[in-house]
Amino acid sequence: xxLPNILRNNCRGFTLIELLVVIAIIAILxxxxxxALSKAKARALKIACLNNTKQMAIGSQVYAxxxxxxxxxxVANFSDDDLNWLFPMYVSGLKSLNCPxxxxxxxxxxxxxxxxxxxxxxxTGVSYADRLHGQSTFLPDLQRIAANVNNPNYPNYSPATxxxxxxxxxxxxxxxxxxxxxxxxxxxxxTQTRVANYTYQNNLSYNVKGQTLQFNIRNVKxxxxxxxxxxxxxxxxxxxxxxxxNNDYPDNIDNHGADGGNVVFADGHAEWVSxxxxxxxxxxxxxxxxxxxxxxx
Ligand SMILES: [Ca+2]
Ligand SMILES: [Ca+2]
Ligand SMILES: [Ca+2]
Numbered sequence: 001x002x003l004p005n006i007l008r009n010n011c012r013g014f015t016l017i018e019l020l021v022v023i024a025i026i027a028i029l030x031x032x033x034x035x036a037l038s039k040a041k042a043r044a045l046k047i048a049c050l051n052n053t054k055q056m057a058i059g060s061q062v063y064a065x066x067x068x069x070x071x072x073x074x075v076a077n078f079s080d081d082d083l084n085w086l087f088p089m090y091v092s093g094l095k096s097l098n099c100p101x102x103x104x105x106x107x108x109x110x111x112x113x114x115x116x117x118x119x120x121x122x123x124t125g126v127s128y129a130d131r132l133h134g135q136s137t138f139l140p141d142l143q144r145i146a147a148n149v150n151n152p153n154y155p156n157y158s159p160a161t162x163x164x165x166x167x168x169x170x171x172x173x174x175x176x177x178x179x180x181x182x183x184x185x186x187x188x189x190x191t192q193t194r195v196a197n198y199t200y201q202n203n204l205s206y207n208v209k210g211q212t213l214q215f216n217i218r219n220v221k222x223x224x225x226x227x228x229x230x231x232x233x234x235x236x237x238x239x240x241x242x243x244x245x246n247n248d249y250p251d252n253i254d255n256h257g258a259d260g261g262n263v264v265f266a267d268g269h270a271e272w273v274s275x276x277x278x279x280x281x282x283x284x285x286x287x288x289x290x291x292x293x294x295x296x297x
Pocket of ligand 2: 235236248
């Protein structure tokens, strides 16, 4: 059967050039859309992570209410990041302890306290069992953050994919920690009473990429809304395995890259802190000395 001319013309299909033009237009549109999509995704992950920190903020306030010393965290010293004091009594979901912008994971295999092999310097005067408020078990994966190269049990952390065992959040349980200027001064455990009445003891001098940031906060009264308790885990993974990585400063390898991180404060609120504001907010939050952000080759 012979088709009428008008139908034959309509059925001729596309020429190769026409197809290539259409493909090129789709590629350009996709190229314009993808950065916007990945930005939207990063923003959603920051908010999901902020929700985690809000869970921990409530958990640490309830922990302090229950605690004999009214301590806001259960860590042993200023650099200890053990989160077993929160889970499962004060934060019931393990998912809240891993940042959704990472592939960190915690295995839920509780062990009796007699199996504990992690004994950091204890500046609290309180035993591990008492800091866990009567819990009889602990999770080894919660005793360290995933992104920690000094983690002998899990040395295979991948900074490129942010994959590894451990929690995603660091703890700042003491003021005046990391003390190198006046090393004999005892670190101050963050309790409800102390954060309400604390006066900073040190002026802090931070080196950020060759620039000195000076915070003259000695004798300044601290506010619980400035004092840090928990934050997006950030330890330095040395060059060359992670170029440009600095401790406690948002870099590409960190949970939210160089954008910033979420922080739990001693008054029970949580908020996003950008890279630009990070060193200053960290100074008021931790009173840690020895802050050094290097520029790597
Ligand atoms: Ca730490
Ligand atoms: Ca750190
Ligand atoms: Ca960092």
